[in-house]
Amino acid sequence: MAVYDLEEQERIDALKDWWESNRAVVLGVAGVVVASLAGYFGWQAWRHSQLVKAESLYTEFSKVADLRDPAKLAGATAPLLEQTPGIFHASSAALIAAKTAFEAKDFAAARKNLEWLIDKGVESLRPIARIRLAQVLLEEKKYDEALKTLDGVKEEAFTALVSDVKGDVHMAKGSKDEARLAWQTAVDKAGERSAIKQLSQIKLDSVGGVAK
Numbered sequence: 001m002a003v004y005d006l007e008e009q010e011r012i013d014a015l016k017d018w019w020e021s022n023r024a025v026v027l028g029v030a031g032v033v034v035a036s037l038a039g040y041f042g043w044q045a046w047r048h049s050q051l052v053k054a055e056s057l058y059t060e061f062s063k064v065a066d067l068r069d070p071a072k073l074a075g076a077t078a079p080l081l082e083q084t085p086g087i088f089h090a091s092s093a094a095l096i097a098a099k100t101a102f103e104a105k106d107f108a109a110a111r112k113n114l115e116w117l118i119d120k121g122v123e124s125l126r127p128i129a130r131i132r133l134a135q136v137l138l139e140e141k142k143y144d145e146a147l148k149t150l151d152g153v154k155e156e157a158f159t160a161l162v163s164d165v166k167g168d169v170h171m172a173k174g175s176k177d178e179a180r181l182a183w184q185t186a187v188d189k190a191g192e193r194s195a196i197k198q199l200s201q202i203k204l205d206s207v208g209g210v211a212k
Helices: 002-065 070-083 088-103 107-120 123-139 143-151 156-173 176-189 195-206
Strands: none
Touching: 002 070, 002 088, 070 088, 070 107, 088 107, 088 123, 107 123, 123 143, 123 156, 143 156, 156 176, 156 195, 176 195
């Protein structure tokens, strides 16, 4: 029994010595862990509150969107962009508002929403925003700016659509050969049953067919 007590005391003394030597490090690590956990759960709570707010604002936005009134839609879009910019709902609203403005030939409003989406919107919708912005710039006869915007779309899935719009820009610019090459690329890259393939082929045929 005495031997056991001696060994136990040695372990306790060793533990005390270790604690004295490492107390500051242990407490520091513990503090970092606690702070990290608090930050994580705090961020999760904030993210949830943002989502709840976005869903509420998007419900109101959807009611106005059905009216197809650009002015009212702009008013309903603004709170989403300002208050919940990182939530998908805001990016979706910007895209819908831009489309409505474009159809109403309010190109300035369409451009504003699309530029916001490219700068601050969710990553997955940015390629579509760039393509639509290029179409707005085409209507405004800003051809070089439109082509530069299209060059910013790097995702391979959008190659056919980007090429089709590039063809439109080149044609409007008076560059018939470049338009033919762009539409040829669209035809080559689009899926067999893609509407883009058919549309680009019609455009290609209208300028003499296959690019040389």
